[in-house]
Amino acid sequence: SAVISQKPSRDICQRGTSLTIQCQVDSQVTMMFWYRQQPGQSLTLIATANQGSEATYESGFVIDKFPISRPNLTFSTLTVSNMSPEDSSIYLCSVVARLDTEAFFGQGTRLTVV
Amino acid sequence: GENVEQHPSTLSVQEGDSAVIKCTYSDSASNYFPWYKQELGKRPQLIIDIRSNVGEKKDQRIAVTLNKTAKHFSLHITETQPEDSAVYFCAASLAPPLLKAAGNKLTFGGGTRVLVKP
Numbered sequence: 001s002a003v004i005s006q007k008p009s010r011d012i013c014q015r016g017t018s019l020t021i022q023c024q025v026d027s028q029v030t031m032m033f034w035y036r037q038q039p040g041q042s043l044t045l046i047a048t049a050n051q052g053s054e055a056t057y058e059s060g061f062v063i064d065k066f067p068i069s070r071p072n073l074t075f076s077t078l079t080v081s082n083m084s085p086e087d088s089s090i091y092l093c094s095v096v097a098r099l100d101t102e103a104f105f106g107q108g109t110r111l112t113v114v
Numbered sequence: 115g116e117n118v119e120q121h122p123s124t125l126s127v128q129e130g131d132s133a134v135i136k137c138t139y140s141d142s143a144s145n146y147f148p149w150y151k152q153e154l155g156k157r158p159q160l161i162i163d164i165r166s167n168v169g170e171k172k173d174q175r176i177a178v179t180l181n182k183t184a185k186h187f188s189l190h191i192t193e194t195q196p197e198d199s200a201v202y203f204c205a206a207s208l209a210p211p212l213l214k215a216a217g218n219k220l221t222f223g224g225g226t227r228v229l230v231k232p
Contacts, residue, residue, distance in 0.1 A: 103220060
């Protein structure tokens, strides 16, 4: 199974600022995704991180708010921009090593916006 | 897009009893159905999955059944133990050979909080 390192594990940020979350995998993976999990809720897909091209965003999520980079097959970042308290959530990186294998999750980044 | 409904939202069982969680999905093209367990403060972890060419799959005390016609699948936990207490999520997605442009993305159900009472 892929070993996923997600940083930071938690942060408290001021409203109006931005936070960049990193996801590093110990091996090359085919797919990388970013999910949001609001307190006590389920997981919602934000976007698919595409290597070398723009991410594919789900309905309700836009690039200006959640810019994503994926420069190679082992690393991706998610930025939460111009934060408001409503962005307080857990953000999770997920990877699929090959197209016929299961999805693994990073440990998540618990973000609190004050 | 895909929509996954999960029931019940909470489930309390006595240790040793069985627990059943049910999910329905909307997209008949979905062909991969994983179940994740999330303990408090931890990441979701896959406990079992099933593909559409199989009706049932078992792994020790855990089993999953799939009814493609009715578009529903269920998780069964037998002989529950206190360590089974967690939130369980079902999900649906497209996987090979029906992979599309953004395949493998998971649509999750709302989750079931399971409490196993000793």
